[in-house]
Amino acid sequence: MAPRRKKIYEGKAKILYEGPEPGTLVQYFKDDATAFNAQKKATIEGKGVLNNRLSEYFMTGLTNIGVPTHFIKRLNMREQLIRQVEIVPLEVIVRNFAAGSIAKRLGLEEGSPLPRPIVEYSYKNDDLGDPLVPEEYIIAFGWANQQDLDDIVALALRVNDFLTGVFYGVGIKLIDFKIEIGRVWDGDFMRLIVADEISPDSCRLWDMKTGQKLDKDVFRRDLGNLTDAYTEVAKRLGVLPTNTQPIKPTLIN
Numbered sequence: 323m324a325p326r327r328k329k330i331y332e333g334k335a336k337i338l339y340e341g342p343e344p345g346t347l348v349q350y351f352k353d354d355a356t357a358f359n360a361q362k363k364a365t366i367e368g369k370g371v372l373n374n375r376l377s378e379y380f381m382t383g384l385t386n387i388g389v390p391t392h393f394i395k396r397l398n399m400r401e402q403l404i405r406q407v408e409i410v411p412l413e414v415i416v417r418n419f420a421a422g423s424i425a426k427r428l429g430l431e432e433g434s435p436l437p438r439p440i441v442e443y444s445y446k447n448d449d450l451g452d453p454l455v456p457e458e459y460i461i462a463f464g465w466a467n468q469q470d471l472d473d474i475v476a477l478a479l480r481v482n483d484f485l486t487g488v489f490y491g492v493g494i495k496l497i498d499f500k501i502e503i504g505r506v507w508d509g510d511f512m513r514l515i516v517a518d519e520i521s522p523d524s525c526r527l528w529d530m531k532t533g534q535k536l537d538k539d540v541f542r543r544d545l546g547n548l549t550d551a552y553t554e555v556a557k558r559l560g561v562l563p564t565n566t567q568p569i570k571p572t573l574i575n
């Protein structure tokens with residue numbers, strides 16, 4: 323971490339620093355994990371490094387298929403250069419199978435398929451615990467207008483198709499995920515782009531054969547070692563070399 327950089331914001335999982343040029347930021351990935359609206363906290367060694375790499379991987383893939391994102395380039399193990407956006411104060415959630423709150427709310431078995439991908443929104447407000455909100459609220463309170471929402475749904479579904487395919491290719495089922503969307507201006511023209519991060523912190527990922535969880539639920543539900551789960555995801559995607567054995571010094575007689 324470069325201490326000379328001006329800190330703009332420190333969140334639960336990341337820190338934003340002023341970037342080298344106007345309109346850019348440096349996003350630093352911490353090892354901190356939180357769940358249940360930060361009631362449960364831990365530091366998980368290596369998580370930030372993995373999420374930095376994985377978010378780079380997904381954002382780059384999205385750019386390559388024409389989905390606009392904030393990602394510019396990775397700077398080092400824990401930092402990436404991003405385009406500064408004005409965050410739309412919504413968590414945009416896409417669900418393919420029931421899990422978490424929708425399973426609870428509707429009495430569905432976790433893992434049961436949904437009739438089609440479902441896009442839902444929660445209002446980004448930690449004090450309120452990011453409550454689920456209908457489109458009617460979003461438009462009435464001016465967080466986004468109808469045109470924005472149409473664009474957001476289109477973006478979210480493209481991200482869903484992309485991620486579903488990428489994970490399918492490595493034997494992982496994409497149960498659901500969350501993205502954040504930001505506004506950027508080219509003169510008077512406003513565009514919406516994918517921001518924040520895409521990582522196992524923001525997805526539910528189940529092994530296709532065993533059903534083993536490879537995402538933040540491992541931490542939420544105390545199911546084992548989170549770094550191991552994220553490392554498995556990274557290895558399957560070829561983001562990390564499969565041979566991660568550290569090279570040990572050898573004694574020569």
Ligand SMILES: Nc1ncnc2c1ncn2[C@@H]1O[C@H](COP(=O)(O)OP(=O)(O)OP(=O)(O)O)[C@@H](O)[C@H]1O
Pocket residue numbers: 331332333334335336337338347392404405406407408409446447448502504517518519
């Ligand atoms: N490109 C971007 N430009 C500006 N802000 C961004 C960008 N990408 C992500 N952010 C914001 O940066 C912060 C990242 O920090 P982190 O994810 O740790 O926050 P958090 O603790 O989850 O808090 P929040 O409730 O604000 O998301 C978030 O507030 C996110 O909305």
Ligand SMILES: [Mg+2]
Pocket residue numbers: 333334335
């Ligand atoms: Mg966040």
